[in-house]
Amino acid sequence: MTTIEPPFLDLPDEKAYLEHFLTYYCRRVIKTHEGIRIFFQKDTFFHAFYESNMSDKDQFSLRRAKRMDWIIHTLTDTTACAFQGWVTKKKDYDPTRKTAVLYKPFVVIVGFSLNNNNLLKGNFITCYPADDSFIKIQRAPVWSRSECIRVLKEKYQEQQDDDDDRG
Numbered sequence: 001m002t003t004i005e006p007p008f009l010d011l012p013d014e015k016a017y018l019e020h021f022l023t024y025y026c027r028r029v030i031k032t033h034e035g036i037r038i039f040f041q042k043d044t045f046f047h048a049f050y051e052s053n054m055s056d057k058d059q060f061s062l063r064r065a066k067r068m069d070w071i072i073h074t075l076t077d078t079t080a081c082a083f084q085g086w087v088t089k090k091k092d093y094d095p096t097r098k099t100a101v102l103y104k105p106f107v108v109i110v111g112f113s114l115n116n117n118n119l120l121k122g123n124f125i126t127c128y129p130a131d132d133s134f135i136k137i138q139r140a141p142v143w144s145r146s147e148c149i150r151v152l153k154e155k156y157q158e159q160q161d162d163d164d165d166r167g
Contacts, residue, residue: 001081005103006073008066017065021045025071025124033078034145038110038122048126064128067106071127074102075110083140085109085125095151098122098143105134114152120145 011017025040032038049068051061074080085097100108109125130137 001079001101001104005106006070009069010066014060014065017049017060017068018042018045021049021068024069030072030075032075032122033080036112036120036122036145038075038124040124044124044126048124048128067103067127067129070103070106071108071124074100074106074108074127077102081138082143083137084143085111086136086140093141095141095144095147096155097125098148099137099140101137105130105137107134107137112148112152114149114156118153120149120152 009017009020011020021040022042022045026042030038030040049061049065051059051064053059080100080102083099083101084093084095085099086092087094087097096112098110098112100110106127107130108127110122111125112120112122115121
C-alpha cells in the first residue's frame with residue numbers, strides 16, 4: 001500500500017468519463033500483477049461511478065470518476081494489499097471476491113470465476129473511496145489465489161453433483 005496518489009483524471013463531463021472507461025478498460029486486455037485477466041463491462045460504469053442520492057445509484061460521482069485511472073494501478077502493482085470481499089446478502093467474506101487496496105482508502109472490487117481452462121478470470125465490480133468502511137476492510141481475511149481457486153472448484157463440483165442427482 002502506498003500513500004503517494006497518482007493525479008486525478010480531469011475530464012470535461014460524464015460522457016467523457018464514460019468514453020475513457022470504455023476505451024481504457026472495456027476495450028483493452030488488463031491483467032493483474034498475478035497475470036489474471038480482468039474483464040470490464042460498460043454497465044459497471046453506472047455502478048462504480050455513481051452514488052446514491054436517496055435510494056438508487058442515480059447521481060454521477062465526480063469524486064469516484066476522477067480516481068478512475070487508479071484502478072489499473074491498484075490491479076497491477078505488486079505492493080497492493082488484497083482482502084477477501086464482503087458479500088452483504090450473505091453477511092460473510094467471500095474468497096472469490098478480492099478487495100484490492102493501493103491508495104488508502106481507495107478500493108477496487110473484483111469477482112472471480114474459472115474460465116473453460118480452469119484458470120482464474122476476474123470481473124470488475126466496482127471501486128470507491130472507502131472512507132467509512134476502510135478499517136473494516138483491513139480486518140478482512142487476506143485474499144489468496146489458491147483459496148479462491150479451491151472454493152471455485154468446490155462450487156463447480158457441487159453444481160455437477162446436483163446436476164447428476166437431477167439426471
